[in-house]
Amino acid sequence: MSATPIAAQPPVWRRLIGFNMLTGLALGIGGWFLGAWIGGQMAVGHPYLQGTDQNDVGIYMGYLFAVIGWLVGLGFANYPIGRLLGRAPSLRHHETGSWTRYFRLCTDHKVVGIQYLFGVGIFFFIGGLNAMLMRTELLRPVEQAWPASQYLTLVSLHGTMMIMMTSAFILGPFGNYFVPIMIGARRMAFPRIEALTFWLVPAAGLILLSAIAFGGIATGWTGYAPLADEGRAGMDAYVMSFILIAISLTLVGLNLMATILTMRAPGMSWTRLPIFVWSVLATSILMALAAPVLVASMTMVLMDRAANTSFFVASVGGSQYLYENLFWFFGHPEVYILALPGFGIVLEILPVFARKPLWGYRLAVAGMLGVTLLSFMVWQHHLFVSGMNAGLRPFYMLTTELISIPTGFIFLNAIGTLWRARIRFTVPMLFALAFFFNFLIGGLSGIFLSDVPSDVTTHGSYFVMAHFHYTIVGGLVFAFFGAVYYWLPKMLGFELNETLGKIHFWLFFVFFNLTFFPLFAAGFLDMPRRVSTYAPHLQTLNIFVSASAYVIGLSMLIFIANLIWSLVFVRQPAAENPWVSRGLEWQVPTPVPIENFDRIPVITSGPYEYGVPNAPPVADFAPGALPAAGR
């Protein structure tokens, strides 16, 4: 990708030395031992720490110093120290270079996008592997494959890993890579912060995985206190990684918001903004407002565990409701942090392959902003039977049901766009259409949960589990793969094999539904979530579900095979605009040059003007005839 001649590059081993991932790992491990030692010194004289078999202060200090070492090793201290020493600010040296820039601090938004794609992808597959191991346990109604403690750790790792990683599943890779290009900008508003948001993700992921070595996690992804207070040291890993990921999400939100608000090219009015960018804007608002609340609740758990406070211990005046409120005040907007980028992706893909303008553009924007607003008002529907504020239940029932109105707009957009269209069933289009099928079931099953009498039956059962897997896997993950097949030719410059793509899609779609639809029935037949033992008469159902889940795993292997086959062996260069899309991101060369545009383009038309007679091109890329402002 780099234009630098090969002869000018130093030998490979020389390039391993410097501020990169290896140095980060080494300093991170060193930081762990330093921090653990400092924590050990701090614990002296505090009997509640010394009297137990684990010193949470030492563990937290170890993680803290490990993260600092990791970031310093990657080069995050260089800029502030350089500035202190009087060096002029510049991004240049971060953005050029060979393949090594993918393994160190790089402020090019396209490099960060690809780092996110592979980084988050790896954790996504680890989370998926956990799900396969869980389904193996559930083949029989009694504990067999794993002891109960390991099963719970698998459940918790699967949930936490997936929630943490899928929060940045679309905004990380595609938001970072394409938002600046789609709005006609050269980079993000805060490029160093952008790099930081990515490099916190592997740190959080590795810390979470370290829970396995510290006795595991027994709380599931929700980490309810006071169960979290009494958990083994693995809980510290959960708390620390969630804090890191929440900081990362907050910064991603602020960065994308600032970029979209301030860095649009001339002519990129709000009504010409691609719908994907609208969804990113809505999501970034949610991230910036909701993720800090998670930091607060996790810090309280940290204090309860390390400093002997009692925010959540009832017998000394704490309240478990405090945790539930804080957690779900983050947790419900989080659900829409997961769902909204999916809405954006599918509405971005539909017009291209329906060859029609996006039907009801303003309605789609209103829908996304409506969801953003309402998502902060529904969190207590997770607590309908908790005994808190029972008098407010009709209010939360109302707001929860209201949120289906703006969500319904997205369906109307799809219906209108498909009306008398010229649909082409490419792989990205298949994934986008499957999104609507899955999200329809996911959304309508949510109405059951919003109604209190019905929720009393289904709360905490597999019905809930099936519901949110339909919205998150069926919605977000399908949209993610749609985006992968749609945008990867631009990001990596190579075509993906279409036949393998279609096999991946059909296996995933069919067996996704065969896995999760029966689980609605399991919930209706009183199977609670997160159990390693269940009623024997549900065994046939569970074997069927496990078998289907394994086929989902197989479909993911086919996807990986497709990636390796297309990117390593065939290497068929992709056309610059293989889908004949009007999107601005498809009008730039492949691979995209370092600062995207020679000149900032002037946007002359909306991105969805398919079939509009005499529609102007989407942008003027050499606006020389216009008065040059400040050039």
Next chain:
Amino acid sequence: MTTIAGEPVPRHGVRIFAIWLVLTAIAVPLIVLVLGPHLPPPHMTVESVDQRNANIVMTALLVPIALLVLVYFIYSFVFFRETTDAIVDGPPIKGHAGAQLLWIVLTSTIVLALAVWGSYTLIAGAHGAGGGQGPDPAAKPTGYQHALPVQVIGQQWEWTFRYPTYGGIETRDLAIPEHTLVAFHVTSLDVTHSFWAYELGVKADAVPGVDNIAYVNPRHTGLFQIRCAELCGLWHGHMSKKGRILASSAFQAWISAAQKKNASIVKYLPKYSRVYYPAPLRRAG
């Protein structure tokens, strides 16, 4: 047939509506009459019957909505697909104010009706619908003052039950009398559990330091399943046992036997209280 640009165009809208109408006319009676009686929970109490009715109404309402979207999508895949390899643009329709307004009005009506109906059944009809309502229930059934109080205590990893009107005895089995309003007072000694009696239609979180009340009206005798519905640690999945609804006379016999059995140990139990505050557990796993 209408025409666009001189060419006849089939009336897609009418066709889609007709297909949907036929499918809905078949599906809704099937749901109400055939599927409905099998929807959960089983009808052992007034509350579980209310919950089942809610499930039937919502399934019958939501399946037509799903059918409408599905019929439209499948129809469009068949009739609006590009049959050649050429990339041809479709008609540039950007929206339709009337269709958008109709959609908003329809979805809002359905949603508001659902919310009003749900609130009515929760408060006036079902008196809390068997869900935990906290220490001061907002929806009280008639005669709640004379309800039989049964305290449900969750701890890692066992349910126990205290009967304050029968000397505060504590048992490991749950039995309640038929045709008597029962008030479950659910609480916990350690972490959050959730008391789930499936056939009774009762679910109430067991929260340390909170007296979470749920009312239930048993309709006939039989066994019911008790589970924990909130992850509470290692043996969460094992917190299950069977409870019984007994005829009044059988319940009296059972409770006096239990009182006799408990007589020697009841003085060692903590005094009956709405909540208990044992010393906080740390590091129990």
